[in-house]
Amino acid sequence: MENMNWVAEYAAFVIMLGLSVVIGLYYGCFSKQNTVSEYLLGGKHMSVFPITMSLIASHISGITLLGVPSEIYSNGTQYLIVGVVNNIIVILMVIYIYLPVFYDLQLTSVYEYLGLRFNSNIRGFSSLMFAINLILYIPVVIYIPALAFNQVTGLDVHLITVIICVICIFYTTIGGLKAVVWTDAIQSIFTAVSIIIVIILGVIQV
Secondary structure, eight states, X not given: OXXXXXXXXXXXXXHHHHHHHHHHHIIIIISOOOSHHHHHHGGGOOOHHHHHHHHHHHTOOHXXXXXXXXXHHHHOTTHHIIIIIHHHHHHHHIIIIIHHHHHHHTXXXXXXXXXXXXXXXXXXXXXXXXXXXXXXXXXXXXHHHHHHXXXXXXXOHHHHHHHHHHHXXXXXXXXXXXXXXXXXXXXXXXXXXXXXXXXXXXXXXX
16 A cells, blocks of 8 residues: 555646646647747737646745645644735735736836836845845745655655756746646646645545
8 A cells, every 4th residue: 555655646746747848849849939029929919728827836945835734733823913914914015016007017027016116226235145045045936845845755855856856947038927827727726626635635634
């Protein structure tokens, strides 16, 4: 039974990474992306569903799925005040204050807006701070799920990290924004289904 569980875990890991590669190859080699706008912005005509799922995936990481439950289990539900209520307020502000401005000005990022509103120095400094933040944050995001997978399968955590990074870089570089969005959408669905299965199994075994 334990071996079957390992097979299922390896299969899920390989399937998700394989789908990411296939999506990247499809949009990089077979889908028409002849302009910079198509490659970087998806042509600005993608449907609501994949964009929505991609936005959700962008805000959910291994820290969310593994760290938040541990935090609530250890210290109680006060995290909800910071994590959930705060996010709801921020989302409403973005929808009703920031996005209308970005849409009217046809901007691609907040840094472009800062450049228009202030100057290129502010834009450059903000971009640099964001890049530094990601450089410090992304390794943690990658390491936590890699460590969890290592505990389950016994695969070397550094090997898992390298595999994930290489595949992510591959499909992003080859497929552009459309590949990223659709990969995020599929991973969001997979994550949601996995969470539901875990909840059901947990309730059954209580």
